[in-house]
Amino acid sequence: MRLHFSSPFRAWLDALGAQRARLLLLVSGSVSLGLLALVWSFTWQRLESEKALTRANAQVQQQNLTAIISENLTQVLDRGRLMAITAESCLDGQDKGAGARLSAMIAADRIFLRVALYDEQLRQVYASSSGRDEPELLTAMAEFLRTPASQGVARLGLAPLPLANEQAWQIPLMVPVLGPRDQPAGVLLLVLDLGYFLRLYHHIDIGRTGRIQVLRLDGQVVAEARQEGLVLQSAGARNPNLLPVNQPQGAMEADLYRDGRTHLSNYQQPHQMPFRVVVSREMGDILAVHQATRDRFLGVLSLVSALFLGASLWVTQGIRRQARYTAALAQADHDNRALITQLEDEKRRAFVMASHDPLTGLPNRRMFNELLSSHLQQAKRNRKHYALMYMDLDHFKQVNDTLGHHVGDLLLQAVSKRLRTVLRDSDLIARLGGDEFAILLTALERADDAAVVAAKIVSELCKPYLDLDGHEIQASPSIGVALFPRDGHDTDALCRNADAAMYQSKRAGRGHYTFYDASLNPADARLFNLAQRLPRAIAEGELVLHFQPKVNLSDYQISGFEALVRWQHPEHGLIYPNDFIPLAERTGAILELGDWVAEACCQQLASWRKQGQRLVPIAFNVSAIQLHDSLLPERIAQLLTRYELDGTLLQVEITETCLVESMDVANTVLHQLEQLGIHIALDDYGSGFSSLAYVRTLPIHCLKIDRGFIHDIRNSPDDAVIVSSIITLAHNLKMCVVAEGVELVDQLVHLKTAGCDQVQGYFFSRPVPADEASSLLNRPSLAPT
Missing domain, CATH: 3.30.450.20 (PAS domain)
Structure with missing residues (x-):
């Protein structure tokens, strides 16, 4: 049976219950404090009695000893x-x-x-x-x-x-x-x-x-x-x-x-x-023993008292806490609203600071790139013309160096003000950094209008700047112009081409504007042509191998060769791998190129064997992309079978970048190559950031010290210590050590003293064609004279 009470009666019951609760808290609190005081008094008296007893016992003991003596x-x-x-x-x-x-x-x-x-x-x-x-x-x-x-x-x-x-x-x-x-x-x-x-x-x-x-x-x-x-x-x-x-x-x-x-x-x-x-x-x-016991008793009693008082306080606060919840929630809601408002204001200020240049108030590079991308999306849906200008001030560094940076800052502020007066509100102006500005002319009726605006900017900015901290300054801009969509369809292309055009203006005498022309980037055009022709060069046999010997420091005999690929271009002549290997990796032709190098090494070994020549292992490089190819070991195994070669006659050289970029696949591929008898060498060791765990866990048989440590090993104690440490590390891991880039006899003596196993470099031989490599093999040794 449920009883229902009116609101006034319920309030009276609540008040009565609150009074009883307060009375109960008062009585229980008094009793608790009394018990606590009684326990403290009893404990204190007991400890004092034990102290007196300890003193009396000591006195009796000393009295007896005195009497005996x-x-x-x-x-x-x-x-x-x-x-x-x-x-x-x-x-x-x-x-x-x-x-x-x-x-x-x-x-x-x-x-x-x-x-x-x-x-x-x-x-x-x-x-x-x-x-x-x-x-x-x-x-x-x-x-x-x-x-x-x-x-x-x-x-x-x-x-x-x-x-x-x-x-x-x-x-x-x-x-x-x-x-x-x-x-x-x-x-x-x-x-x-x-x-x-x-x-x-x-x-x-x-x-x-x-x-x-x-x-x-x-x-x-x-x-x-x-x-x-x-x-x-x-x-x-x-x-x-x-x-x-x-x-x-x-x-x-x-x-x-x-x-x-x-x-x-x-x-x-x-x-x-x-x-x-x-x-x-x-x-x-x-009293030392008594004092320790006393401290322990008082510590435990203090802890128990603190817990007791804490529990009493927690119960008391629990009763009072409920009454404060409503007011606290209302206050918290008010504070949260004020905090949200403050955070929104801070967010707006932070956005302005993060997206605008604090000196000129113009958008910065990050904000400009976002706005540029947005405008280019709109430009693709209409027939208007857009022009991107890159501009910087000629000889601005001289202003900072001679008149001070504060005058340079005043000049930048004056330039930004003039740009705002020359351009429309719909155009974008940004300061990219230093004295470099970017301008986007939006929705032009004709492409030629960009030239009119550029000429107007040059004319306005070439006027003298009066009273900049008491100085009169004459400045001129160099402007590069890239048109959308003629000179690029995206932000990166337009920015890159506008920047190239700006530097062309500087080369033309400064105080000019220049429209982008593809002829401004002949190096890019050459690389583009090389990338397009590389697959054809591989198929038509324009690639050749040169061989650089590795020499044992124990007897100065050739212990192996490193195969280095060259491109015999019909127009540009002999091209070295640094010029076309990156192109092959970007275009995906590196797999085909790597297969060609592996087969060319096998062909050369088979040819030397047919001539009765002494055979030594040939090493070739494998890129990170090749280590992603799980079929690489199978193709090399087919080559060894086809040319009837033992796997020990081939060596694979990888760089530390290969390990960092493709650790999991590299582990599998390298172990499969090791099962074929092929030794693995870690090239350019010390120049990257690979962990020593890679060297310890992967099937690596040889470490090749980067030539950067060998170059100044005679004069740099740090390089000498690093080289000695690498040699010691490799020998402790049962690995062979090869030093690259040996050009001087002093380097050779230092490496031999440090215990290096093999060296290669111009001191013994440059990379040579196959017939000259065969002649080197016929020599009993390459001992220095």
Whole structure:
């Protein structure tokens, strides 16, 4: 059953629900914050308790260690007193074996390094080992004998410490030797090895900053040990006298060593001993483990608190977010409309900037070409005449160079203004760049009208330009005119012909206009005639092969030939491949030409074999278009069968461009050629941009270094390094290396030193006809003289 409420009642329910939601959020938020504060308080108290416990444990540990060391040191000194009692027999001379017992006692106790007995006049009565008595030592013993016996602490005295570093831990201790009526009859000098004594505690973990020190009562450091070992003290080193004077033992937490760090220190003075034992450790070191645990707990708690607060905030914001959606959507719609308007304005400004010249305000080359194409489409549907003019200013560079570019800019602006006054609104004017302008005369009634307009432009632009930044300039234009459709049916043809006519005007003396004539491009006409005759030249046998030898650098014998095609033209004479190979590739005749070259190589090999001549491989070039032909391997296989030749007598040379343009098909074709026994050579290596992956994965057997690296190899360290790198690369890939363009003996020596396998170039022979190549084969070698 569905209940239906009126709108006011529904609004009241919504308001009530909103109040309950706010109340619930307030209560839950308060409870959550209270729980969070309680958790933080409990965690903090626990961490503080653990900190206090850690400090107390450390103090107890140090107190125990201090007591153990003090007790052990007391036992050592008691053994010294026992030696003093034995020494009394040496002084009165009644016991002859007293010295032997002293020697046995010191031999059995490693902590005593030396024992020496002195009588009341400080004469040495006994010594366990030889040694020189310093004056300071004798003075100290004399003062020690004069000290009244009632001063108990002084009855064990410390002699002056040795100054030598190697004796730093050898502590001389003075013990009184009593005579009759317990009066001092002499002094027993005991040299203790406190270094040995302290090393007995090296296994005890006193922490990274822990110290065990033996101090005189005046604070002088007698010996010190740390975790890493004994510490060598400088002469007279003292600790600040912060230890209480009247307390034989205790603990303190202070900056004991004046290094800015708080240390927990325990100290104890052995009974009736003239020094104290101090064990201390830096508080930061003691609390390090606790601090790490503390940081980890606080970090986790902070993360949980942040997540908790974030979740609470997200819930709160979720309730408020819905109420703001409507206003936000309305504002967003208003902003989007304003943004669209702004973008449209920016688009219009960007289009104007991209399509117009910023200096003159005329359309630029890109815009002009689009408008020209549009007008030519219209011209094809009517009978009007259209004329394209290319114009530039004569000697404009001199204006920039002599008067400055700002004057040149003013001149260009003045020229554009004059062009607008001369031409109609329907005509197009554009600045193509620099001082070059393009003009399209549209819908002319007669073709001769173009000459009238061109003459008017020349006349107007030849007038002086006054007051261009204070300068008066005389300029003249050179104009080339191409008519549609007589001089071209598309944009490219008209622009090319108008440009050719403009340069003809410059050659005619400048300040002229010239209509395009086909005779202005005789080179194009020659190339056109060659392209038309090339298929006929292939069919009628006008092509010939010349052969350039490849020479082994090991024995200077000919290892092969490269076949180079020539065109014996009946009118133009011998034409080299650079003139007609590109024509063959553009017209599609390259396939027929390539087949002719392959068969001509096979014919020549068969002819030499019939003459009994030694046969060497002949290499011929294969273009990228030929590598697109999947039937190429089949046709070459038929030629090898027809002339009964082995595939190893043929080599195919390809360029890096072939690999880049036809990688997939080239891979298949080259592998099929390799199966015929034909070796593949990569020609002009280093001049292109092919990847080394091609060289590694394709069946390439030889690298031919481009002649550009060989030309200046003697003087260019960079070229020498590149050539050496290519040779090393090829040899590592089990490839042969051929260097092209070798013309000098210095180049030959460098290549031979670098490890190159073969060379070819004018140094040994130019490309020669077949009969001269046969003569070269008859020579035992082509070694340089």
